[in-house]
Structure formats: structure tokens, C-alpha cells
Amino acid sequence: MKAAVVIGTGLIGTSVALALSRRGVTVYLNDINGSAALTAEAMGAGICRLPDETVDLAVLAVPPGKTSEVLAAAQRAGLALAYTDVASVKARPYSELDSAGADRSRYIGGHPLVGAEGSGPIAGRGDLFEGRPWVLTPSAHSNQDVLNRVLELVWLCSSVPVVMDSRDHDSAVALTSHAPHILASLMAGRLAEATEQSLRICGQGLRNAVRTAGGSPKLWGEILEANAGAVADVLDAYATDLAQAIKALRALGNANPEECKQAADLLDEILTRGNRGLIRVAPGSGQHDLARVPAIIPDQPGALAELFAAVRDAGMNIEDVRIKHSSDRPRGFVELFVARASAVKLSRLLDDAGWFAPASPPPAVEPGPGA
Amino acid sequence: MKAAVVIGTGLIGTSVALALSRRGVTVYLNDINGSAALTAEAMGAGICRLPDETVDLAVLAVPPGKTSEVLAAAQRAGLALAYTDVASVKARPYSELDSAGADRSRYIGGHPLVGAEGSGPIAGRGDLFEGRPWVLTPSAHSNQDVLNRVLELVWLCSSVPVVMDSRDHDSAVALTSHAPHILASLMAGRLAEATEQSLRICGQGLRNAVRTAGGSPKLWGEILEANAGAVADVLDAYATDLAQAIKALRALGNANPEECKQAADLLDEILTRGNRGLIRVAPGSGQHDLARVPAIIPDQPGALAELFAAVRDAGMNIEDVRIKHSSDRPRGFVELFVARASAVKLSRLLDDAGWFAPASPPPAVEPGPGA
Numbered sequence: 001m002k003a004a005v006v007i008g009t010g011l012i013g014t015s016v017a018l019a020l021s022r023r024g025v026t027v028y029l030n031d032i033n034g035s036a037a038l039t040a041e042a043m044g045a046g047i048c049r050l051p052d053e054t055v056d057l058a059v060l061a062v063p064p065g066k067t068s069e070v071l072a073a074a075q076r077a078g079l080a081l082a083y084t085d086v087a088s089v090k091a092r093p094y095s096e097l098d099s100a101g102a103d104r105s106r107y108i109g110g111h112p113l114v115g116a117e118g119s120g121p122i123a124g125r126g127d128l129f130e131g132r133p134w135v136l137t138p139s140a141h142s143n144q145d146v147l148n149r150v151l152e153l154v155w156l157c158s159s160v161p162v163v164m165d166s167r168d169h170d171s172a173v174a175l176t177s178h179a180p181h182i183l184a185s186l187m188a189g190r191l192a193e194a195t196e197q198s199l200r201i202c203g204q205g206l207r208n209a210v211r212t213a214g215g216s217p218k219l220w221g222e223i224l225e226a227n228a229g230a231v232a233d234v235l236d237a238y239a240t241d242l243a244q245a246i247k248a249l250r251a252l253g254n255a256n257p258e259e260c261k262q263a264a265d266l267l268d269e270i271l272t273r274g275n276r277g278l279i280r281v282a283p284g285s286g287q288h289d290l291a292r293v294p295a296i297i298p299d300q301p302g303a304l305a306e307l308f309a310a311v312r313d314a315g316m317n318i319e320d321v322r323i324k325h326s327s328d329r330p331r332g333f334v335e336l337f338v339a340r341a342s343a344v345k346l347s348r349l350l351d352d353a354g355w356f357a358p359a360s361p362p363p364a365v366e367p368g369p370g371a
Numbered sequence: 372m373k374a375a376v377v378i379g380t381g382l383i384g385t386s387v388a389l390a391l392s393r394r395g396v397t398v399y400l401n402d403i404n405g406s407a408a409l410t411a412e413a414m415g416a417g418i419c420r421l422p423d424e425t426v427d428l429a430v431l432a433v434p435p436g437k438t439s440e441v442l443a444a445a446q447r448a449g450l451a452l453a454y455t456d457v458a459s460v461k462a463r464p465y466s467e468l469d470s471a472g473a474d475r476s477r478y479i480g481g482h483p484l485v486g487a488e489g490s491g492p493i494a495g496r497g498d499l500f501e502g503r504p505w506v507l508t509p510s511a512h513s514n515q516d517v518l519n520r521v522l523e524l525v526w527l528c529s530s531v532p533v534v535m536d537s538r539d540h541d542s543a544v545a546l547t548s549h550a551p552h553i554l555a556s557l558m559a560g561r562l563a564e565a566t567e568q569s570l571r572i573c574g575q576g577l578r579n580a581v582r583t584a585g586g587s588p589k590l591w592g593e594i595l596e597a598n599a600g601a602v603a604d605v606l607d608a609y610a611t612d613l614a615q616a617i618k619a620l621r622a623l624g625n626a627n628p629e630e631c632k633q634a635a636d637l638l639d640e641i642l643t644r645g646n647r648g649l650i651r652v653a654p655g656s657g658q659h660d661l662a663r664v665p666a667i668i669p670d671q672p673g674a675l676a677e678l679f680a681a682v683r684d685a686g687m688n689i690e691d692v693r694i695k696h697s698s699d700r701p702r703g704f705v706e707l708f709v710a711r712a713s714a715v716k717l718s719r720l721l722d723d724a725g726w727f728a729p730a731s732p733p734p735a736v737e738p739g740p741g742a
Contacts, residue, residue, distance in 0.1 A: 035692070035693045039692045042675035042676050042679065043676065043679065044676065113572050113573075113574050114574065115574040115575035115576045118690070120690075120691050120692075121692075122679075122689050122690070122691060122692055132574075133571060133572050135572055162571060162572065164568065164572075168568065168569075169572070171569070172565075172566075172568065172569035172572055173572070175561060175562070175565055175569055176562070176565075176569060176570070176572065176573040176574070176577050177573075177574065177576065177577060179558075180558055180576070180577055180580050180581075182613075182616050182641070183554055183558060183580075183613075184580060184645065185641050185642050185644070185645030186609055186612045186613060186616065186641065186645070187550075187551055187554060187609070187645075187648075188644075188645040188646075188647075188648035188649040188652075189612065189641060189644035189645045189647075189648050190546060190605070190608060190609070190612075190648065191546070191547070191648035191649070191651055191652055192644050192645075192647040192648035192651065194543075194546055194547075194648075194651070195543075197535065197539065197543065198539075198542070198543035198546055198547060199547070199651055199652055200504060200533060201484050201504050201506055201533065201535075201540075201543055201544070201547065202484075202547040202548075202652050203484050203485065203486040203503075203547070203548065204486035205486045205548065205551070205582075205583045206547050206548060206551055206652060207652055207653045208579040208580070208582060208583075209551050209554075209555055209579070209580050209581075209582075209583060210551075210580075210645070210648070210649055210652070210653075211576075211579060211580075211649065211653065212576045212579075212580060213642075213645035213646065213648065213649045214645075214646060214649045214650075214653070215642070217639050217642035217643045217645075217646060218639075220642050221635060221638055221639050221642060224620065224623075224638060225623050225635065225638070228620040228621070228623040228624060229620075229621075229624065231620055232617050232620040232621050234561070235613060235616060235617045235620070236617060237561060238557055238558070238561070238613065239610065239613050239614060239617065241557045241560065241561075242553075242554075242557060242606060242609065242610050242613065243610060245553050245557065245606060246603050246606045246607060246610060249595065249599040249600075249602055249603040249606070250599070250600075250603050252595075252596050252599040253599060253600065264592060264596065267592055267595060267596070268588050268589075268592050270553070270556050270557065270560060271556050271584075271586075271588035271591050271592060272588045273556070273559075273560035273563050274555065274556030274557070274558075274559040274560045274563075274581070274584035274585075274588075275559075275584065275585060275588060276559075276560075276563040277558075277559035277560050277561065277562035277563035277564075277565075277581070277584065278559040278562070278581055278582065278584045278585045279585075280562055280563065280565070280570055281559075281562055281570055281573050281577060281578055281581070282578045282581075282582065282585070304413035305413050305414065305415065308413065308414065308493075318493050319489070319491075319493070320491050320493060321406070321410045321491075321492075321493055322406045
């Protein structure tokens with residue numbers, strides 16, 4: 001790829017331009033907000049004008065509701081041989097291409113999955129996409145040459161290409177991004193009216209949970225509108241779950257012990273299912289998939305503390321410990337729970353330190369005890 | 372304070388014991404799980420037995436449903452002159468004290484607000500409470516001597532004491548912690564059944580939003596049960612908001628332009644209110660409360676890039692930039708948007724660098740443009 005145009009120099013567009021520029025691609029920048037384009041230019045993202053000749057690729061970094069219109073205009077101007085975009089909604093914008101007069105064969109939808117901080121060109125970073133998935137949604141109309149140009153863009157940005165059907169993509173982001181955005185906004189919205197005293201005691205957990213609610217209402221309004229059906233479907237499912245949870249909480253104070261028990265069981269099921277879901281997106285959360293490594297501790301003061309220190313110094317995290325309760329001081333038989341990946345390393349360390357540990361692979365998985 | 376007992380050596384109890392021990396207090400440790408208490412002892416949190424004489428303070432670090440029962444037993448044993456606990460629910464456990472046979476005058480409820488990672492004694496840290504709020508909920512029955520002993524505990528843990536009514540506390544944590552925990556569990560729960568492909572494209576934002584769902588179902592079940600009414604009230608409000616949001620999303624595809632407009636406005640209101648709420652708990656999020664600092668850039672290549680670098684080197688974050696679009700290259704008049712706290716520092720830096728900036732305080736607040 002020799003030259004590219006980036007249309008829309010917000011956070012994502014500027015980051016694409018920075019990534020391409022530093023790989024030696026000549027990048028032309030364009031934005032309806034001239035100030036944003038000039039800022040991107042000042043950051044070294046490219047040249048703030050349209051190219052004189054047709055370039056290899058045009059990247060549209062505009063809101064999803066603008067994709068078809070901007071694509072048609074860019075194609076009429078003959079800007080590039082191939083076109084892609086970076087919007088987080090793919091199906092509806094694609095369905096609008098024909099009526100907008102765009103050529104579907106020269107376009108393949110794209111969506112780099114990045115968790116960006118800030119907004120505008122000034123927040124752009126050339127390494128934003130490194131190692132992140134970049135979804136491509138080619139259709140039956142897509143041209144192979146166009147696909148290869150877009151794949152080269154993804155490679156130049158050091159991203160991992162993932163090909164998906166546009167509707168599957170939109171359902172997936174509804175579940176993993178758009179619906180959670182609404183829930184975060186609702187949670188944060190209730191804080192807008194809370195008393196000062198309530199907020200004084202809020203913790204980091206809440207901040208993390210609602211941080212995404214800080215996104216631009218204008219941009220998010222456009223995203224949610226473009227994916228409204230899929231998002232509403234996910235939220236319907238949440239609403240059903242939420243109604244169940246509320247019913248269970250109200251029933252906990254119930255005089256009928258049978259109903260009370262059922263409510264507690266339902267609540268436990270909700271919490272346990274949450275554990276299971278979290279582990280799928282954040283492996284290593286909770287006390288799951290741990291390996292148990294036994295050790296015999298010499299009968300001398302401070303031996304156990306010494307063991308803990310040695311394990312920590314070796315860069316391992318002890319997730320849990322069980323000490324055999326045989327006398328009034330800690331000694332004797334101990335079981336250490338660590339991530340499975342650390343188990344062999346820990347066994348060796350225990351051997352080297354003179355604490356007995358089995359030389360063979362550690363015993364099978366056993367979940368550690370609860371909190 | 373010379374000596375204390377910590378009953379319950381999980382994450383919080385062990386952390387209290389570690390904090391007290393390193394301030395020279397003799398700490399006795401007790402847990403129904405002897406292995407947990409021995410682990411806490413091995414970590415240097417204290418001595419794993421009950422005291423021979425009555426100590427200054429007993430700290431109960433047990434689930435909220437156990438508070439009254441454990442307090443009554445500890446008081447019958449004459450363990451301490453004063454008693455407190457660290458559970459995240461205060462009103463219902465307090466209401467159960469009388470029937471459990473506990474002496475309310477020697478007890479004051481407490482709740483250190485910490486966002487802990489992990490669980491069990493092994494995750495304990497002596498500095499866990501530093502600078503965090505520690506809520507105390509004295510009642511009309513509370514003894515002043517008891518209050519002062521608990522205040523000393525909070526001081527020894529380097530926490531900030533905050534006195535609250537127990538019901539106000541419980542409503543506040545329902546809003547800022549317990550109800551968000553349920554929502555995170557519901558969000559994560561839906562991920563438990565998602566396809567591999569959906570999860571492959573999930574980002575860090577989702578992980579942050581649902582991380583709290585990793586908490587122990589057993590412990591959280593007890594917390595939610597103890598505060599069920601207040602949590603259900605908050606969730607009822609969410610359910611109403613959620614139903615509105617779903618209705619708005621469904622109406623966006625409506626043929627009637629008036630209804631469509633109303634739906635878009637409602638969605639914008641939800642997102643904007645989310646912005647406002649987030650700012651209350653995480654000041655500095657979003658493009659709000661920014662100061663505008665004007666500068667005149669010398670007409671030479673790279674001057675703007677140099678300015679950005681200088682501002683960044685000075686540790687300031689440029690939130691937005693507006694460049695006057697007067698020619699085909701970036702020069703001339705620029706407006707920088709930075710946090711109000713940085714505005715005066717930035718003006719000085721611009722002056723020193725030879726770029727003009729007003730010596731007087733920066734102009735009034737003006738929100739920066741959207742994403």
C-alpha cells in the first residue's frame with residue numbers, strides 16, 4: 001500500500017492514519033471539521049488535503065449513520081480503489097449502500113475492537129490497534145482485490161483480522177458493547193440524583209462498572225440507532241432476568257420458608273451464572289481452574305512465612321492455602337492453590353527449597369474454597 | 372489500643388489484623404475455618420488463639436447474616452471492652468442484636484469501603500484501608516467509649532471515618548454497590564451462553580463493567596439477603612429506566628417521524644444523564660469542565676507538534692484542540708482545552724516558550740466539542 005485517504009479524523013481515524021504513516025504509507029486526511037484534520041496533521045498522521053490521484057484505500061471513520069452517504073460521495077470523487085470503514089455497526093449501513101448510490105463491490109465493512117480512552121484526534125495513537133481483533137464483514141458482492149487491500153490495512157495496524165457475517169457481528173456487539181453501554185448509562189444516571197453522602201462511600205468497583213457511560217451521547221446515540229433492534233433484543237433479555245432478580249429479593253423476606261428458600265436459590269443461580277460468564281471473558285477471575293500443590297513444611301518457626309515469601313518472589317500468586325490443623329502452630333502439611341500454569345514451576349521451587357512436593361505433574365483441578 | 376481480637380480471617384479480617392499488628396497492637400485471630408486463621412498467622416497478622424484477658428476491641432469480620440449471633444457469643448465470652456464489625460450491611464444485623472442477646476451499647480457497626488481483589492486471608496494487605504472511607508453507624512444506644520475505641524481502629528488503619536445512619540448507609544451501598552453487583556451478574560450471566568465468536572470480539576470495557584460479577588456467590592448471597600429491600604428498590608428504578616430505553620430503541624425504526632424524534636431525544640437524555648452521573652463519581656471523565664487556553668503559534672514547520680510535545684512533557688493532558696482554519700497548514704491561532712486545574716500552568720508554559728497566552732486567568736469554562 002502506497003497511499004490511503006482517511007475520512008474522519010476523530011480518535012479512530014487519526015489512530016489509523018498514524019499507524020499507516022509510521023509504516024511508510026502516504027496518508028491524506030479529511031474531516032468536515034477542518035480543525036480536527038489540521039490537528040491530526042500536526043500530530044504526524046498525514047497530509048491535510050485530498051489526493052490528486054486515486055489511492056489504494058479509503059478508510060471511512062465516520063458515525064455508522066453516515067457510512068453510506070460518505071462512501072457514495074467518496075466513490076463519486078474516485079478517491080480510492082477500495083473502501084472500508086471502522087464503524088461499530090455493520091448490517092444496517094450495508095443495507096443502505098444501494099439506495100445511497102454506492103458501489104458495494106469496492107467496499108468491505110470493518111470494525112477494529114479497541115477500548116479507547118478520550119476522544120478526538122488528540123487522543124489518537126498509532127499503536128491503538130496492536131494485537132486487537134479487527135472484524136471484516138465481506139458480502140457475496142465483495143471483490144477479492146478489495147478484501148486483500150483491507151487485510152493489508154489490518155496487518156499494517158498490527159491487528160488480528162476476524163471475518164464475520166455483518167448480522168452476527170451486530171448481535172455480538174449488541175451483547176458485548178452496546179447493551180452494556182445502556183446499562184452503564186442507566187446505573188450512572190441514577191447516580192446523577194444521588195446524595196453527596198451516598199457518593200462519598202462509592203468505591204472503585206462502581207467507577208469501573210460505569211466508566212463507559214462517559215462516552216459522547218451524540219456518537220453513542222448514532223451507534224445505538226444504527227443497531228437498535230439487536231440492542232433492544234439483548235435488553236429485553238436483561239429486563240426478564242432483572243424482573244426475576246427483583247422478585248427473588250422481595251421474596252427473601254417472605255414468611256413462607258419454602259418460598260424464601262426458592263428465592264435464595266434463584267439469587268445464587270444468578271450470581272453463579274455471573275461467575276461463569278465473567279470467566280469466559282476474563283480468564284483467571286474468581287477461584288476457578290486452580291491447581292493444588294501440596295508441601296511439607298519443616299517444623300521450625302517462620303517456615304510458612306518463608307515459603308509464602310519464596311513463592312511470591314518467584315512471581316507466583318497464591319490464590320488460596322489450606323493448612324492441616326494438627327497442632328497449635330502452622331507446620332506440617334500445607335496445600336497451596338495456584339493458577340494451573342504455575343503449578344509445575346511451584347513444585348520445582350518447593351523441591352529446590354527442601355520442602356517436599358511431588359515431582360510428577362500436580363493433581364487434577366479442584367476449585368478452591370469460596371471467599 | 373494494646374490488644375484486639377479479629378474474628379473471621381478472610382480478606383478483610385486479615386487485612387485489619389495486619390494493619391493493627393504493624394502498628395504494634397497485639398492481635399488475636401479466630402476463624403471457624405482453622406486453616407484460614409493459621410494462614411493469617413503465618414502472614415504475620417497475629418496470634419492464632421483467643422486472649423486470656425479481655426482486650427480493647429473485637430472486630431467481627433463475618434458475613435452480615437452472622438453479625439448478631441457472633442457478637443452475642445463474643446460478648447458472652449467477655450472477649451473485649453468494645454465491639455465492631457466490617458460487614459457491608461448495617462440496619463438489619465443491628466435490628467437482630469436484641470433477640471440474639473447481644474449488648475447494643477458495647478457495639479458500633481462499621482464498614483470499610485475497599486475495592487478488594489481476590490479473597491481469603493492470603494489476599495489480605497495491611498495497607499488495604501489507607502485513605503479509604505470507613506463508615507461507622509453509631510445509634511442512640513452507643514457508648515462514647517466504644518465509639519472512641521472504634522475511631523482509634525479506623526485511625527490505626529489510616530482510614531477516613533464517616534458517621535452515617537445505618538439505613539442511609541444501606542440505601543447508599545444498595546445504589547453504589549449491591550444493585551450494580553446484580554446488574555454486573557446479569558450482564559456476565561448472558562455471556563455464559565454467548566457464542567465463542569461473540570466473545571472473541573469483546574473488549575476491555577466489558578471486562579471492566581462485569582468484573583465485580585466474579586465475587587463469591589455465597590458471600591454475595593448473604594450480603595444481598597441482608598439488604599434485600601433497599602437493593603430491590605434500586606433495581607425497581609433501573610427496571611423502569613430499562614423499559615423506557617427498550618421502548619425508545621424499538622420506536623427508532625418507527626415510520627412516524629415525530630415518534631422517531633421523541634425516541635432519539637429520550638435515548639440522548641439517558642446517555643447525557645449517564646455522563647452527568649459518571650462525572651459525580653469519576654471527576655475528569657468526558658469532556659466536561661474544561662478550560663480553554665488560546666495560543667499563537669509561530670509560522671514555522673513543526674511548531675504545533677512542538678507545542679503538543681512540550682505540553683505533554685509538562686505532564687498535562689490536552690483534551691481537545693481547535694485550530695483556526697486560515698491557511699493550508701497548521702499555524703496561527705490555536706485553542707487548547709485542558710482540565711481547569713492545569714490551565715494556569717499551561718498559560719505559563721506557553722508564555723515561557725514564546726507562544727503568546729493571556730497572563731490573566733484563563734477564560735470561563737466552555738465544554739469542548741463532542742467526540
